[in-house]
Amino acid sequence: MLNNVDDFIQMLSLGTDSELELNAMKENKVEFRKQLGRLLSQSRKDAKDEKCFYCGERCSSFCNSHSIPAYFLRNIAVEGEVYNNNKLVNLPLLDNDNGVNQSGTFQxxxxxxxxxxxxxxxxxxxxxxxDVPTAKMISQIAMKNYLKSISKRKFEIALYDNMNESFELPYEFYKHKQTINDLDLKEYIKDFNRAKRIDIKGWDNEYYLIYHQKLDYVVPMAFQSNVALMIDFEGGIINDIYNESPDYRIKSIHICVFPLENSSVIMLFIDSKDNKRYRSFYKQFRKLSAKDKLAAINYIIFNYSEDVFINKEVNDDILKHKGLIDASRKSFEILTMNPNVDTALVGSNVDFSKMNDIPNLLLEEFKIR
Ligand SMILES: [Zn+2]
Incomplete structure (x- = not known):
């Protein structure tokens, strides 16, 4: 989430192995931070509502909501800290550690x-x-995921407006970016309102639980997000990023990896009205062995998202695994300034035939308890 200077720097720079580049970036770090700090705090202010997004009441201090419940993060934390994705992508300007209280929050x-x-x-x-999560639990997870997406979009819209004012961005780039941001924001708000209604009414079957697995060990990672899959196991298109119809929207799948005290819960679900979009995917998914199902989820998380949290005691050799690092970097490519690259492009080159080429942190061999 773009919430601080580090996130912005992350947005502008890809991970790099070049010693030279690393040093150059570190040298300019202070000046860079100063400039961006101003831009970011202004954008944060501009993106803020006066009212609570849920109850609509006027609100002077917003809650620092965790995208993943702090309880789950605490189960993998060491002395209150977990690694986020930046440990893996080796972004030169970031701190690798994130206290549980700061990790992935929104207001x-x-x-x-x-x-x-x-x-x-x-x-x-x-x-x-x-045995299985209730409809209410699932709708609340969806609600949280959409709130996080809304928060991120609102901030980005304010940020691009402010960048445009300060540096005059190329007009086409700015216009294109904001059009996409506005459409995405509207869609997320619609999805959020639907999840809220489903939760309040306690309706069943509005979300479709594709997979639910309880493991009797604690996995070394925590994850909760909605991601838009591009390609299924047989190379079939799930979301068509080249469809230019204004009515065509990218549809996402919700993924949870929740480490409990002595076990872990892993879930995949979709909005039932997106069933057609994901049907081939989940039919193929269900034919996989238990082990390959976990490999697929592990692969999706590292390829499609930057929101994963990892136990600090996972062996360094694993975290430095080339395949894992390459996968993590893919999810950062969206964050470049290239106007032709937007969120939808993440994962367009994700090939499930390679899912067993990266370490699968969900396997028992990596358990922390
Ligand atoms: Zn409220």
Whole structure:
């Protein structure tokens, strides 16, 4: 999430192995930070609403909501800290450690709402006593994912406006970027409102649980996000990024990896109305062996998202694995300034035949307990 200077720097720079580049970037770090710091804090201010996005009440101090419940992060934290994706991508200007309290947060709803509206899915007991998650738990996860997406888009819209004011961005680039951002924002708000209604009404079957697995060990990573898959296991197109119809929207799948105290829960689900888009994918997924299912999820997470959190004691050789680093970098390519590259392009070259080429952190051999 683009929430601080580091995130912005991350947006402008790809991971690099070049010693020379690394040093050059480090030297300019202070000046760079100063300039961007101003731009970012202004954009943060501009992106802020006056009202809580959930209850609509006027709100003077927003809650620092965790994208992954702090409880799950604490189960993989060492002395309160976890690695985020930057450890893997080796971005030269970032700190690799992230205290549990700062990791992946957004400010969009009031404290009272934050303490209430996610309570079913954030309660660890609900994973111990229930065989499968309830419809309410699932809709709350979806709600949280959409809030995170909304927060990110609102900030980016403000950021591009401010960058345009400060540096005069190329007109076509600026216009194109903001059109996409606006469309995405509208779609996320629609999806959020739907999830909210489903949660309140307690409706069943509005989300389709593709996969739910409880492992009797604690995996060394935590993840919760919605990602747009591009290609299925047989090379079939899931989301068509070249479809230029204004009515065509990219549809995402929700993925959770929740480390509990002595076990882990892994889930994949979609909005039932996106069933057609994902049908081939999940039919193929279900034919995989138990081990390959985990490999596929591990592969998706590292290729499609930058929101993964990892236990700090995972062996360095694993974290430096070339395949894993290359995969993680792919998810950063969206963050370049190239106007032809946008979110939808992530994963367009993700090939599931290579899913067993990277270390699968979900396997028992990597368990932390
Ligand atoms: Zn509220």
């Amino acid at each position: 969009l709803i009031c404290r009272e709402c934050d303490s209430k509206i996610f309570s079913d899915y954030e309660n660890p007991d609900n994973y111990n006593y229930k």
